[in-house]
Amino acid sequence: MESLSNKKKVLVPKPLSLAERMYLPAIASGLKTTISHFLKKPATVKYPEQEREFSINWRGMHSLKRDEQGRERCTACGLCALSCPAEAITMIAAERKNDEKHLYREEKYASVYEINMLRCIFCGLCEEACPKEAIYLDGPIVPADYLRKDFIYGKDKLVEAPLEK
Amino acid sequence: MEIDFVIEKFILITALFAISLLIAMYSTYAERKVAAFLQDRLGPDRAGPFGILQPLADGVKMFMKEEIVPANANKWLFMVGPGLAMLCACIGTAVIPWGQDVQIAGKTVALQVTDINVGLLYIFGVISLGVYGVMIGGWASNNKYSLLSAIRAASQNISYEIAMGLSIIALLLVTNTLSLKEIVSQQHGFWADGWFTWNFFKQPLGFLIFMVCAFAETNRAPFDLPECEAELNGGYHMEYSSMKLGFYLFAEYINMFVSSTVMAALYFGGYNYPGMDYIAAHWGPTWAPLFGSFIFFMKIFAFIFFFMWVRWTIPRFRYDQLMGLGWKGLIPLAIANIVITGIVIAIVNNF
Numbered sequence: 001m002e003s004l005s006n007k008k009k010v011l012v013p014k015p016l017s018l019a020e021r022m023y024l025p026a027i028a029s030g031l032k033t034t035i036s037h038f039l040k041k042p043a044t045v046k047y048p049e050q051e052r053e054f055s056i057n058w059r060g061m062h063s064l065k066r067d068e069q070g071r072e073r074c075t076a077c078g079l080c081a082l083s084c085p086a087e088a089i090t091m092i093a094a095e096r097k098n099d100e101k102h103l104y105r106e107e108k109y110a111s112v113y114e115i116n117m118l119r120c121i122f123c124g125l126c127e128e129a130c131p132k133e134a135i136y137l138d139g140p141i142v143p144a145d146y147l148r149k150d151f152i153y154g155k156d157k158l159v160e161a162p163l164e165k
Numbered sequence: 166m167e168i169d170f171v172i173e174k175f176i177l178i179t180a181l182f183a184i185s186l187l188i189a190m191y192s193t194y195a196e197r198k199v200a201a202f203l204q205d206r207l208g209p210d211r212a213g214p215f216g217i218l219q220p221l222a223d224g225v226k227m228f229m230k231e232e233i234v235p236a237n238a239n240k241w242l243f244m245v246g247p248g249l250a251m252l253c254a255c256i257g258t259a260v261i262p263w264g265q266d267v268q269i270a271g272k273t274v275a276l277q278v279t280d281i282n283v284g285l286l287y288i289f290g291v292i293s294l295g296v297y298g299v300m301i302g303g304w305a306s307n308n309k310y311s312l313l314s315a316i317r318a319a320s321q322n323i324s325y326e327i328a329m330g331l332s333i334i335a336l337l338l339v340t341n342t343l344s345l346k347e348i349v350s351q352q353h354g355f356w357a358d359g360w361f362t363w364n365f366f367k368q369p370l371g372f373l374i375f376m377v378c379a380f381a382e383t384n385r386a387p388f389d390l391p392e393c394e395a396e397l398n399g400g401y402h403m404e405y406s407s408m409k410l411g412f413y414l415f416a417e418y419i420n421m422f423v424s425s426t427v428m429a430a431l432y433f434g435g436y437n438y439p440g441m442d443y444i445a446a447h448w449g450p451t452w453a454p455l456f457g458s459f460i461f462f463m464k465i466f467a468f469i470f471f472f473m474w475v476r477w478t479i480p481r482f483r484y485d486q487l488m489g490l491g492w493k494g495l496i497p498l499a500i501a502n503i504v505i506t507g508i509v510i511a512i513v514n515n516f
Contacts, residue, residue: 023490027475027479030478030479031475032472033478034203034477034478035203035207035474037202037203038202038203039202039203040205041205042201042202042205042206042207043205043206044206044207046210133351
């Protein structure tokens with residue numbers, strides 16, 4: 001049938017020329033290409049010793065933040081747990097005592113805060129949901145482990161280290 | 166005298182055996198390093214500085230693996246296969262002249278296990294036997310992929326042996342001898358009587374054919390059809406494990422070493438190098454021949470590097486292309502080479 005666009009090209013296989021049938025010129029140019037890589041700088045990152053820098057919007061392990069006075073910001077509102085599409089976050093709220101004012105910023109705080117790293121999909125919705133700027137996914141890669149129970153991270157692993165006085 | 170002779174040869178054979186195994190071991194390491202460098206990677210670098218203990222670690226791993234013999238395999242032949250492959254690979258080095266005669270403590274020691282006057286034929290015989298190891302192993306595994314691979318290996322080796330033999334005939338027209346010792350000593354120095362002495366410059370086409378056939382005989386890329394993973398699940402050594410598999414892999418590397426040696430000896434002057442007479446006059450009869458051997462090994466390593474370089478450059482041939490190249494390409498070319506060589510020799514000798 002007649003082509004309307006006139007863009008159709010009919011390809012006819014060309015018979016190989018003598019040089020092409022001899023393979024050798026093509027092989028020589030191939031050898032030249034590979035040897036040109038011989039002394040190039042390797043692209044390898046030696047992982048455990050060297051780490052590639054993460055991009056700025058990288059989402060890694062969660063950390064629960066402290067405010068400028070070193071108090072935990074989390075108020076155990078549960079919005080992160082609600083927003084989590086993978087049901088990875090759970091917490092138990094508690095009321096702040098008078099002598100704990102230097103530990104928790106709000107009157108209510110999370111006495112238990114757990115994230116199941118096997119469920120977590122690192123979508124960052126908890127970070128977006130948090131009204132207190134208490135949770136950020138700014139950590140490194142979550143390390144491997146042997147038992148499922150060890151992937152449930154509690155406050156001991158999630159809360160930032162206390163500020164240095 | 167007799168006991169001296171036996172001790173001398175015994176030491177030489179032991180040394181050769183150790184050197185072949187060592188070179189084969191480090192060829193596996195070099196292969197991975199060369200592959201890595203050609204692909205902008207680092208290669209193995211964890212075991213020891215720069216990973217030089219990697220072959221050792223690989224060897225220990227091989228030994229520690231469980232040895233599995235398939236239930237329906239022919240147990241005896243299953244065991245003979247890798248042994249035969251290894252044996253044929255190792256005995257090839259016996260007739261290679263590794264250097265000129267060395268004088269050690271007033272005694273003249275020949276750096277060659279034996280100078281048989283059909284040395285070249287011996288090499289060919291040993292190389293041809295090598296395929297039996299593959300064939301027997303592939304058949305005894307009682308696995309259709311292994312058998313297919315073994316058949317491929319056999320037909321490939323037989324096809325390319327013809328072209329290889331024909332390319333050697335042209336060389337024999339030039340050298341007039343089958344003894345490797347004489348062939349190498351004819352290539353003395355680098356330049357004599359207005360032409361290069363190395364056979365490569367007298368037989369460039371013959372060398373090319375020989376080299377292509379050597380790639381095919383050692384089952385190296387681009388002719389590694391007997392062990393192409395994609396089609397045959399690993400090839401003739403698919404059912405093998407532990408050190409039996411290790412023997413097959415090792416034999417392949419020793420074969421590569423032997424064919425590099427043969428190419429260096431036949432076409433690139435063996436232990437000869439430009440300015441060797443000057444060195445011989447100044448360094449004395451002990452060190453000058455040993456330096457020649459060193460040069461020989463450098464040539465061998467260059468060829469081994471070339472083998473690896475080609476492996477990481479050229480993709481595998483299709484089976485019909487392989488056969489087409491062997492039967493329709495190399496064999497007619499080798500015959501033409503014989504005719505041309507004969508005519509040129511007749512002209513040079515008579516005019």
